Amino acid sequence: MLEVANLEVVYNEVALVLRGLSIEVPDGQIVALLGANGSGKTTTTRAITGLLDVHEGKVTKGTVTFDGQRIDDMEPSAIVRSGITQVMEGRRVFAELTVDENLITGGITNSNRAAIAEAHDRVMTMFPVLADRRKSVAGYLSGGEQQMLAIGRALMVDPKLLILDEPSLGLAPKLVAQIRDIIVEINRAGTSVLLIEQNANMALSIADYGYIMETGKVVMDGEAAKLLKDEDVQEFYLGLHGAEGERKSFRDVKHYKRRKRWLS
Amino acid sequence: MTAVVLGPVVLAANAVDTFVQTFFRGAALGSLYALLALSFVLIFKATQTVNFAEGAMALAGTWFLSMVFVDWDVPGRWLGGPTWLHWCLAVVLAAGMTAAIGLVVERLTIRPLIGQPHFTMAMVTLGLEVVITIIAVDAVHLTPRVLAVPWGTDSFRIGGAIVAWSYLAAIVMAGAAFLWTWRFFKTRAGVAMRATAFDQEAALAQGINVGRVFAISWGVGAAIAALSGIFASMAPWGPSGVASRDGAFFVFRALPAVVLGGLDSVVGALVGGLIIGFAEVFAGQYLADHASILGYGYQQVVPYVVMLIGLLIRPYGMFGTEEVRRV
Numbered sequence: 286m287l288e289v290a291n292l293e294v295v296y297n298e299v300a301l302v303l304r305g306l307s308i309e310v311p312d313g314q315i316v317a318l319l320g321a322n323g324s325g326k327t328t329t330t331r332a333i334t335g336l337l338d339v340h341e342g343k344v345t346k347g348t349v350t351f352d353g354q355r356i357d358d359m360e361p362s363a364i365v366r367s368g369i370t371q372v373m374e375g376r377r378v379f380a381e382l383t384v385d386e387n388l389i390t391g392g393i394t395n396s397n398r399a400a401i402a403e404a405h406d407r408v409m410t411m412f413p414v415l416a417d418r419r420k421s422v423a424g425y426l427s428g429g430e431q432q433m434l435a436i437g438r439a440l441m442v443d444p445k446l447l448i449l450d451e452p453s454l455g456l457a458p459k460l461v462a463q464i465r466d467i468i469v470e471i472n473r474a475g476t477s478v479l480l481i482e483q484n485a486n487m488a489l490s491i492a493d494y495g496y497i498m499e500t501g502k503v504v505m506d507g508e509a510a511k512l513l514k515d516e517d518v519q520e521f522y523l524g525l526h527g528a529e530g531e532r533k534s535f536r537d538v539k540h541y542k543r544r545k546r547w548l549s
Numbered sequence: 550m551t552a553v554v555l556g557p558v559v560l561a562a563n564a565v566d567t568f569v570q571t572f573f574r575g576a577a578l579g580s581l582y583a584l585l586a587l588s589f590v591l592i593f594k595a596t597q598t599v600n601f602a603e604g605a606m607a608l609a610g611t612w613f614l615s616m617v618f619v620d621w622d623v624p625g626r627w628l629g630g631p632t633w634l635h636w637c638l639a640v641v642l643a644a645g646m647t648a649a650i651g652l653v654v655e656r657l658t659i660r661p662l663i664g665q666p667h668f669t670m671a672m673v674t675l676g677l678e679v680v681i682t683i684i685a686v687d688a689v690h691l692t693p694r695v696l697a698v699p700w701g702t703d704s705f706r707i708g709g710a711i712v713a714w715s716y717l718a719a720i721v722m723a724g725a726a727f728l729w730t731w732r733f734f735k736t737r738a739g740v741a742m743r744a745t746a747f748d749q750e751a752a753l754a755q756g757i758n759v760g761r762v763f764a765i766s767w768g769v770g771a772a773i774a775a776l777s778g779i780f781a782s783m784a785p786w787g788p789s790g791v792a793s794r795d796g797a798f799f800v801f802r803a804l805p806a807v808v809l810g811g812l813d814s815v816v817g818a819l820v821g822g823l824i825i826g827f828a829e830v831f832a833g834q835y836l837a838d839h840a841s842i843l844g845y846g847y848q849q850v851v852p853y854v855v856m857l858i859g860l861l862i863r864p865y866g867m868f869g870t871e872e873v874r875r876v
């Protein structure tokens with residue numbers, strides 16, 4: 286189980302981006318983490334996977350624990366070894382490397398050849414499109430294929446927890462549905478999933494639990510099915526608001542509702 | 550190594566022989582440039598550092614060889630067999646010792662600065678160049694040291710053309726180094742290095758030990774620089790001894806090869822090195838009659854002219870990646 290408790294993250298020693306974030310991903314579950322642009326979702330994954338250093342970021346308060354062990358001060362490679370892998374925002378496949386070589390990087394922390402071969406087979410079975418293009422350079426794959434490669438790469442060490450940062454971004458609806466099914470399949474095979482999305486509908490439709498964050502804090506959480514029905518979430522996320530640019534703050538929506546209730 | 554630019558060789562009897570001789574000289578010089586460029590590219594690709602200390606590393610390699618093989622008689626003092634075998638083993642040892650210097654340099658000066666601007670890193674390597682050269686030159690006391698190359702200044706004949714064994718040695722060495730690099734890139738460690746070069750954060754996210762990748766690239770880069778220094782110091786380029794500071798000059802002349810091929814391309818290092826080597830030698834041979842117009846020593850300018858023409862056509866080098874990646 287992953288526990289993030291009261292996490293504070295600061296970039297460049299000044300910009301406080303996470304302000305006491307707390308989330309949990311229990312074993313075997315899919316947990317959705319939703320939030321508008323810039324609310325700190327990617328920062329949360331960086332804090333969990335040890336990548337804050339690269340961005341001059343630092344955990345200034347709080348803890349990240351995985352299976353009872355503190356991981357917030359561990360190296361990225363040690364975190365991967367402990368069983369957490371990720372599909373980064375924007376896929377980030379190694380475009381100059383072939384499909385197979387990308388998968389090799391995914392299994393780099395495992396030196397057991399047999400286990401790697403087995404994981405490779407599993408990925409090929411899960412993504413037949415990749416099986417046909419093993420020797421192709423990843424940069425020539427389509428966006429959807431690259432996303433599958435990024436997911437396959439993250440599965441090469443058979444993780445206990447998989448974090449996906451906006452896997453549906455920029456994909457056609459049919460592909461989004463396909464990615465969704467793949468996530469369910471991965472979860473069924475025993476991997477817990479932390480699913481970060483702007484596509485709340487997709488995420489909540491497969492998640493057990495959901496968190497909604499804003500400016501570095503959780504502003505709402507609950508069972509996914511409940512969130513999906515919640516009017517505020519509906520209004521904010523599911524298309525009942527204005528054009529993309531004039532999206533209101535979730536808190537504004539709530540505030541407004543509260544006042545309305547108070548008036549009536 | 551000051552004698553890298555030989556005048557036109559007129560020993561050959563006819564045009565074909567002259568061409569063959571010139572071809573081998575060009576290929577050999579190009580191979581040396583390509584080797585140095587390879588060292589440069591490996592280090593740049595992995596750590597985004599322009600390594601101005603290449604010359605010092607090349608010099609260190611030559612110096613180590615002289616020390617190991619001539620002064621200490623290693624491995625000859627323990628080993629029977631032919632001298633040339635001892636010499637080859639000593640070369641490997643010298644390259645290994647230079648690799649150790651590369652590792653130390655990386656750990657102490659480069660890694661703490663990762664993420665700093667290119668300029669800062671380049672300045673650090675320039676400082677290293679000066680420091681290492683001064684140490685080496687002081688230790689050498691400016692006396693050229695003997696390399697005791699087994700084939701010395703010997704040559705062989707192809708028809709009427711005379712080809713120095715050193716030329717063939719340089720070509721073979723470069724071929725072996727590029728072949729090795731190509732194979733290495735397919736191994737797990739090699740894939741990790743290429744991945745890190747492409748996207749450092751994504752590499753970290755896979756659990757790649759980026760520090761180790763840096764270390765490997767500096768170690769291998771230094772070893773290859775040492776090899777290029779050793780093979781460039783042989784007759785007939787050098788007086789068969791360790792040249793003092795001339796090593797650095799040689800390195801700066803390899804820079805056009807790197808820029809022409811592309812700072813971050815191994816294929817570019819090979820092609821760029823060969824083109825520059827051939828251009829320099831062929832221009833030296835066949836334009837010699839016009840030297841009074843072109844100016845004496847015009848061959849030395851040829852690499853830069855070729856580089857400039859190349860850059861006008863392809864600003865990132867022939868095989869370079871556009872906009873050398875995010876720092």
Ligand SMILES: Nc1ncnc2c1ncn2[C@@H]1O[C@H](COP(=O)(O)OP(=O)(O)OP(=O)(O)O)[C@@H](O)[C@H]1O
Binds near residue numbers: 300321325341374
């Ligand atoms: N390297 C950085 N240095 C400084 N500030 C940063 C850095 N990375 C992100 N931020 C800031 O932190 C805040 C949260 O960014 P983050 O990328 O975590 O949000 P996000 O929820 O993932 O957004 P998106 O939906 O656009 O991916 C933003 O205000 C962003 O500008």
Ligand SMILES: [Mg+2]
Binds near residue numbers: 326374
């Ligand atoms: Mg993000």
